Amino acid sequence: MLRVNNIEVIYSNVVLVLRGVSLEVREGQIVTILGANGAGKTTTLQAISGLLLSQEGEITRGSIELGDTRIDHRPAEDIVQLGIIQVLEGRRLFGHLTVEENLAIGAVARGHNRRMIAEDLEQVYRYFPRLKDIHRRISGYLSGGEQQMLVIGRGLMARPKLMLLDEPSIGLAPLLVQDIFQAINQINKESGIPILLVEQNAKIALEVADYAYVMETGRIVLDGPADQLAENEDIKEFYLGLTQVGERKSYRDVKHYKRRKRWLG
Amino acid sequence: MNWQLLPQFALTGILAGGPIALIALGLVLIFKSSYIFNFAQGQLLLLGALFTWYFSIELELNLWLSIFLAVAVMALIGFAIERFALRPMTGQPLLSIILMTLGLSQALQGLALLVFGGAQRNFPQIFSAGDPYKITTPLVHEGNNIILILKQNLVWSFVVAVIGVIIIGGFFQYTRTGLAMRATSEDHELAQSTGLRIRRIFGISWGLAGVVATVGGVLLATSSGLDLSLSLVVLAAFPAVLLGGLDSIPGTVAGGLLIGLSQGLVKVSKVPIVRNSAEIMPYVVLMIVLLIRPEGLFGQKRIERI
Numbered sequence A: 001m002l003r004v005n006n007i008e009v010i011y012s013n014v015v016l017v018l019r020g021v022s023l024e025v026r027e028g029q030i031v032t033i034l035g036a037n038g039a040g041k042t043t044t045l046q047a048i049s050g051l052l053l054s055q056e057g058e059i060t061r062g063s064i065e066l067g068d069t070r071i072d073h074r075p076a077e078d079i080v081q082l083g084i085i086q087v088l089e090g091r092r093l094f095g096h097l098t099v100e101e102n103l104a105i106g107a108v109a110r111g112h113n114r115r116m117i118a119e120d121l122e123q124v125y126r127y128f129p130r131l132k133d134i135h136r137r138i139s140g141y142l143s144g145g146e147q148q149m150l151v152i153g154r155g156l157m158a159r160p161k162l163m164l165l166d167e168p169s170i171g172l173a174p175l176l177v178q179d180i181f182q183a184i185n186q187i188n189k190e191s192g193i194p195i196l197l198v199e200q201n202a203k204i205a206l207e208v209a210d211y212a213y214v215m216e217t218g219r220i221v222l223d224g225p226a227d228q229l230a231e232n233e234d235i236k237e238f239y240l241g242l243t244q245v246g247e248r249k250s251y252r253d254v255k256h257y258k259r260r261k262r263w264l265g
Numbered sequence B: 001m002n003w004q005l006l007p008q009f010a011l012t013g014i015l016a017g018g019p020i021a022l023i024a025l026g027l028v029l030i031f032k033s034s035y036i037f038n039f040a041q042g043q044l045l046l047l048g049a050l051f052t053w054y055f056s057i058e059l060e061l062n063l064w065l066s067i068f069l070a071v072a073v074m075a076l077i078g079f080a081i082e083r084f085a086l087r088p089m090t091g092q093p094l095l096s097i098i099l100m101t102l103g104l105s106q107a108l109q110g111l112a113l114l115v116f117g118g119a120q121r122n123f124p125q126i127f128s129a130g131d132p133y134k135i136t137t138p139l140v141h142e143g144n145n146i147i148l149i150l151k152q153n154l155v156w157s158f159v160v161a162v163i164g165v166i167i168i169g170g171f172f173q174y175t176r177t178g179l180a181m182r183a184t185s186e187d188h189e190l191a192q193s194t195g196l197r198i199r200r201i202f203g204i205s206w207g208l209a210g211v212v213a214t215v216g217g218v219l220l221a222t223s224s225g226l227d228l229s230l231s232l233v234v235l236a237a238f239p240a241v242l243l244g245g246l247d248s249i250p251g252t253v254a255g256g257l258l259i260g261l262s263q264g265l266v267k268v269s270k271v272p273i274v275r276n277s278a279e280i281m282p283y284v285v286l287m288i289v290l291l292i293r294p295e296g297l298f299g300q301k302r303i304e305r306i
């Protein structure tokens, strides 16, 4: 349903950040993009959602298609109306609004009426019962886990056709990460919403994803079905941080991965 | 101090603060959505009053129709200012944008002079010019009960201003557009990522600011007459907004009333220099409050969570 064809992205007319990225999300899938800090994962999501424009970024080559429509170079507001909702990195929320007001924004922005908003809220509270308990709290005071639920919930309120999630696990305790990913999986399985999931936590991302891409310095260096990538020796070494005996590898030891990466790229 | 005058001047001060609060809210509307401090608000107010005068006196239309038309014209002018003067400056430093509103204020003032001329005008009476209300208080001075005398104009302007404030507050709190405006004011990029059309929201807030300014301008002109110096009334509203911390509606209302009150209270003094200091009182109050509470009376403290 979503196809990114060989896009190149330049910031401020000078900084080349994506150097030919291609990927695809099919109906009903969870697809993950893995990669270290600065690899270009967020930039890829912003290219899709159109938020790149407000960052002085520009797609200088390639195309992005949703179904049969080209959506690159469209403003972010239009792309939301097509049903692509990006949940920004860092659990950004409207800190002075209540939980329920934050959720409502997701629906208001798509022009939903009050009756629809009430339905949407019910659905979000089904996935995240905790949010119902705290729906009148000022969201700036929530815990990290609650905030993450809230921003995903706000995305759901827009009745998305595709959700882009940017590092939902970042800075959360492992148990919370489990909860959040369980919810992500449940949302995808029950409502069939395809999800493009950007993560540094490869382990958990590969558990829920159907397909995965690995990104480094603006390129896709590896891709494949998630279960296969989870078994891939290089991924195990570099991203899952495991050797055969289960201890973390030093950076020097993964040099051979870099050589191989060049060959793959 | 003429203590026996205290109740009278305190009350008239607070009543006069109503329109100040309403005018100040026009500034808050814009600041809340776009972080722009609109120095041209005084000229919006002046233009709103001038259009009302033009429709009702020159064109001899019904007064209420004239006010309605002036409100509509000013909403459009507000929209237009956002669209043609400010939107092209998106991405420029905030200071340049604020200077743009300062430039606009001078341009609009000049335009008002060119189009309408500088003469003092008779402004239609909106409220009955009948006898002032008299309230007999239980307070006694030299054997007589103190009687408060309140001009009908003053009372009804206050009532209209209060209604205006309630409508705006309710709009922000309970409508979907109001919610979208509150969200936009917190984080433009995030608002955009959820699909809010933030430029349209800026446009709406400027349009509303035009409407509020017109109502405020008409209230003032009907009690004090209309000439080009009407735009200077915002000088009392600026401190009211700052007292409210720039973005708080209740704070701004409190600020407006407090300033009205302070301007009334100095008149109680027997010292001429104090009695005549009403014009500078807004700033005196502002400085005192800011020294005690730098974020204003009700300003949102940034929520920071680690």
Ligand SMILES: Nc1ncnc2c1ncn2[C@@H]1O[C@H](COP(=O)(O)OP(=O)(O)O)[C@@H](O)[C@H]1O
Residues within 6 Å of the ligand: A011, A012, A015, A017, A035, A036, A037, A038, A039, A040, A041, A042, A043, A044, A055, A056, A057
């Ligand atoms: N607005 C911007 N202007 C210039 N460079 C940027 C901008 N945003 C990101 N970059 C650069 O683009 C690269 C990729 O960033 P990003 O997409 O945020 O990576 P990731 O999300 O994988 O951590 C980084 O080197 C970053 O410094």
Ligand SMILES: [Mg+2]
Residues within 6 Å of the ligand: A038, A041, A042, A043, A089, A166
């Ligand atoms: Mg990122």
